Amino acid sequence: MSIKHSLLALLQSGPMYGAQLRQEFEHRTGGTWPLNVGQVYTTLGRLERDGLVETAGMADEEGRIAYQLTGAGENEVLQWWSAPVGREQTPRNELAIKLALAVTLPGVDVERIVQTQRTATMTHLRDLTRLKRGADGEDLAWELVLESLIFADEAEVRWLDHVEARISRITPTRAKASRTAPGATAEKPAAHEGVTR
Structure with missing residues (x-):
């Protein structure tokens, strides 16, 4: 399961902070694949490092930081939507x-x-x-x-x-x-x- 691309896809609808992304992911997939909020923030950190997301302004009053797609992030999502799910690596069964x-x-x-x-x-x-x-x-x-x-x-x-x-x-x-x-x-x-x- 590509957490990276799932988060990027959710950010297409607008800026969100980590807990929102986790909630949206679980809501849209029926809670079938629960995400740890720490996993979400770790992934966001990597996406920011890779130039696919950036912070959207300052932290709110609760200290939460929203993220938004960069141009490169938008291109990454568009490529993900248009490509088949790869089978290069067989997932462990x-x-x-x-x-x-x-x-x-x-x-x-x-x-x-x-x-x-x-x-x-x-x-x-x-x-x-x-x-x-x-x-x-x-x-x-x-x-x-x-x-x-x-x-x-x-x-x-x-x-x-x-x-x-x-x-x-x-x-x-x-x-x-x-x-x-x-x-x-x-x-x-x-x-x-x-x-x-």
């Missing part, structure tokens, strides 16, 4: 990492991990679906975020089904190989075995 490790380490019950995750994902999917049913169509931004989360959960369930199918095909082969002592000959498979399309 904790579940994929967990399962990749599980299938390569001895003594891990991969099937149980898959079942536990499927149950949790299905529960989350039901909760999201309830929220979607309760949406009144008035908050398009929130509904788009919600639908993105629903599609992601549905894809995760399909992937978990795929993982389970792959594991079930591999596990009997591994078990058979481990039962065969070194130097012993394995039973010859029946003629129909191993013929798949």
Whole structure:
């Protein structure tokens, strides 16, 4: 998630201070990705250093400093709107990492991990679906975020089904190989075995 570009995009609507930016971001994304106000100010500091934002006048009576876009900042946002979201760096997926490790380490019950995750994902999917049913169509931004989360959960369930199918095909082969002592000959498979399309 690009906090940098999100803050720049919000500043297109006018000067804001850090807490306002945090509030606007969370409001517009339905609170799905909460921001720490310290993270907002750290990002604003970097944006100011890079010449993309500048302070908008003096601090107010509470000591808050508003920021506004510079010309370079406006150009940066326009480029962000017109460019696709890059896939150069694959974001870390904790579940994929967990399962990749599980299938390569001895003594891990991969099937149980898959079942536990499927149950949790299905529960989350039901909760999201309830929220979607309760949406009144008035908050398009929130509904788009919600639908993105629903599609992601549905894809995760399909992937978990795929993982389970792959594991079930591999596990009997591994078990058979481990039962065969070194130097012993394995039973010859029946003629129909191993013929798949």
